[in-house]
Amino acid sequence: MNLSCQSCGAQLVVADTLRTATCPYCAAPSVVERPPSPDRPAPTFALGFVQTPQRARELARENLLRRSFWAPSSVRNASVEELKGIYVPAWLYSALAESDFSASIGENYTETETYTTTENGKTVTKTRQVTRTEWRSLHGRHAEYVPDVLVTASSGLPNEELEHIEPFDLRALRRYDDAIISGWISEEPSLPQAQCLEQARAEVMAQLRQRLASFMPGDSHRELQYSTQFHQEALVVCLLPVWVLALRHDPQSPPLRFLVNGQTGKVYGRVPVSWIKVLIAVLLALLVLGGLYLLLSSR
Ligand SMILES: [Zn+2]
Secondary structure (H helix, E strand, O other): OEEEEOOOOOEEEOOHHHOOOOOOOOOOOOEEEOOOOOOOOOOOEEOOOOOOHHHHHHHHHHHHHOOOOOOOHHHHOOOHHHOEEEEEEEEEEEEEEEEEEEEEEEEEEEEEEEEEEEEOOEEEEEEEEEEEEEEEEEEEEEEEEEEEEEEEOOOOOOHHHHHHHOOOOHHHOEEOOHHHHOOOEEEOOOOOHHHHHHHHHHHHHHHHHHHHHHOOOOOEEEEEEEEEEEEEEEEEEEEEEEEEEEEOOOOOOOOEEEEEEOOOOOEEOOOOOOHHHHHHHHHHHHHHHHHHHHHHHOO
């Protein structure tokens, strides 16, 4: 059966037995049935779940919910039974990136400098070693094949959150087959492909900055600039195994989302701070300090 979340836009595919009234990504009670969407790109690859439901719940409970003493009790004691295994769609991108770059390269050298100073009221001349930098400009071209950049294709799971549970071990990728997702919730790509392509290129550009910086010659460099052309771009959909726990602990704020990488067990989630707990702790501390003060000053 095909479901659509009116709140976050996730396009879910679930078995009839897994029919759900709330969105597994955002916990919104606005999930409606939708017709199948034949025009969405079909997955090429999938990564299977390795973490069992029991293990995923343990990881979520111990490493996310209970981790923060300052979290509201409603979050610390939230039920991990609601953790759902989802095959999240992502784009797997690879390309040949050709960059023209320029930079100023600094070469250090030492020089002996003569200077005058005052010692015991007399002016004396002395020498010292100083390090100077000579700058020269460098232009060049760098070509590199960049494989395996993952960006989310799900409107329910932002890329920034997916990055927190990466990396996935892509050596375990398998050709997609309907049997892989049977019994699981899966999602069809719900973000525009053009937007995902831009995201993937931006990730490559950020990687290239580090790579170019690391192989600049000389002792230092500055004004590194580069423009990159992408060739032989490949973009395929793959399904990633992710355990998701979505909580609406406060109607006023966006839902909380806790993630467990279904392959590696890496966890991610932002735990909110309960200001009431903090306030009570501060008041208690002040009381103790005040009591000590009274005790000491009455002697
Ligand atoms: Zn949703």
